[in-house]
Amino acid sequence: MASMKKAKFIIKKMSAGLVKSLKKVGNVHVLSRIIIWIAVAMVVIALGVVCFYRPARDAVFSTETHTIVHVKSGDTLSKILGEQGFSMRDIDAISKNLKKDAEFTTLRAGRDKIDFVRENENAPISKIVIENGPWNKIEIDCGTPSTWQCQKIEIARDTRVAFKHGEIAKGSSFYLSAMEAGIPEGVILDVYDLLAFEMDFERDIRAGQKFYVLYEENFSSDKKVDNGHILAISFDALRGNVQMYRYVKPDGKSGYYDENGNGAIKSLKRTPINNAKITSSFSGKRKHPVLGYTRAHKGVDFRAPTGTPIPAAGSGRVIARSYNRGHGNFVKIRHNGTFETLYAHLSKFAKGVNVGTVVRQGQIIGYAGSTGMSTGPHLHYEVIKNGVHVNPMTVKLPAIDNLDANNKKIFMEKKAQIESTIKSLQDNPNQIVRLGDTEQKKDKK
Numbered sequence: 001m002a003s004m005k006k007a008k009f010i011i012k013k014m015s016a017g018l019v020k021s022l023k024k025v026g027n028v029h030v031l032s033r034i035i036i037w038i039a040v041a042m043v044v045i046a047l048g049v050v051c052f053y054r055p056a057r058d059a060v061f062s063t064e065t066h067t068i069v070h071v072k073s074g075d076t077l078s079k080i081l082g083e084q085g086f087s088m089r090d091i092d093a094i095s096k097n098l099k100k101d102a103e104f105t106t107l108r109a110g111r112d113k114i115d116f117v118r119e120n121e122n123a124p125i126s127k128i129v130i131e132n133g134p135w136n137k138i139e140i141d142c143g144t145p146s147t148w149q150c151q152k153i154e155i156a157r158d159t160r161v162a163f164k165h166g167e168i169a170k171g172s173s174f175y176l177s178a179m180e181a182g183i184p185e186g187v188i189l190d191v192y193d194l195l196a197f198e199m200d201f202e203r204d205i206r207a208g209q210k211f212y213v214l215y216e217e218n219f220s221s222d223k224k225v226d227n228g229h230i231l232a233i234s235f236d237a238l239r240g241n242v243q244m245y246r247y248v249k250p251d252g253k254s255g256y257y258d259e260n261g262n263g264a265i266k267s268l269k270r271t272p273i274n275n276a277k278i279t280s281s282f283s284g285k286r287k288h289p290v291l292g293y294t295r296a297h298k299g300v301d302f303r304a305p306t307g308t309p310i311p312a313a314g315s316g317r318v319i320a321r322s323y324n325r326g327h328g329n330f331v332k333i334r335h336n337g338t339f340e341t342l343y344a345h346l347s348k349f350a351k352g353v354n355v356g357t358v359v360r361q362g363q364i365i366g367y368a369g370s371t372g373m374s375t376g377p378h379l380h381y382e383v384i385k386n387g388v389h390v391n392p393m394t395v396k397l398p399a400i401d402n403l404d405a406n407n408k409k410i411f412m413e414k415k416a417q418i419e420s421t422i423k424s425l426q427d428n429p430n431q432i433v434r435l436g437d438t439e440q441k442k443d444k445k
């Protein structure tokens, strides 16, 4: 208020001065007088503005202070609150309210931060803001008396779609060619995961193979925050063009499907031959029927008369087509960086199946028999995960999911929508495109 008094004093003094000088020039033209009076009025208004807007200016140049704590590994909410001087009782009350009102579960190291807000640097903490990922904020009111009221604030997410395409350069990898095409690393890794059972990214890559990815980008106030789902992939694999489309069923479950609406996430079949009876299970130890002594059975035996066609349990590349004393005629297929399968005691190999042949899931690779160390015709089937034999009947495999007729119909409509989006982004890559019905990607755990 002192400043206001001062300003009023200045105005008074200035006005008095002006009046004096005006009296001296009392005989000047009327127009000049008017101009002088307008000038005086403007000075008065300007000074008034300065005085009356002082409080508002104070609010803009606030003295509010922020202590921002970045969550590190090993940090807990209690630990961080304790370090800021909160008592055990307050910490308990805050935790309870967080769970109840904001469905808060846990802090994530390296990602979350907590802002402790004070009115000024000497005031007690008035507000705690937990930034729980880029899309969630929780504000805790620390007013007196402290009720620790929590409010969850969701940050509006603007999901747009991006289209990137490229081609494997000579001597290059998919990874480098995809980076070259401007595909973000996280999206490339998602592509690897989706195509894992379709192709071997070390051995099935050739110069000139074309690919594209349509994926979501999440924006907040026009700033890109992260990438969302992959919506469509196309890859010229060795065995032909592979296409995948993301589809969200009416019940909210999502999956990837090929251009015909069949489940695109290929996996391994636990039993390569349908309805075959298991005659010997996988076990760490068992008495070998021929050798007589106890030895691990590294696979599963299926009853199969000689000549029964044996299909590949999954698509991949044949890495062995050979004979040994134990397995007899056998075929080994590498499906991806993780899985290999082996088929033993075959009477003969299928035509055209050689080391290096790329096979599809279900393609016949040989015929059942009793070659090698075997007591009768059967298929001995092994699954090798990261170099270790695992039980084909229990190993965790991605589910193979097919759509029913109704979902297939909706899928085809969505696919057409995705295709027209791709076309329009190809024609005009700089436009902003949103697909209204793609549900938002939750933060990765």
Ligand SMILES: [Zn+2]
Pocket: 280, 297, 299, 300, 301, 379, 380, 381
């Ligand atoms: Zn066996």
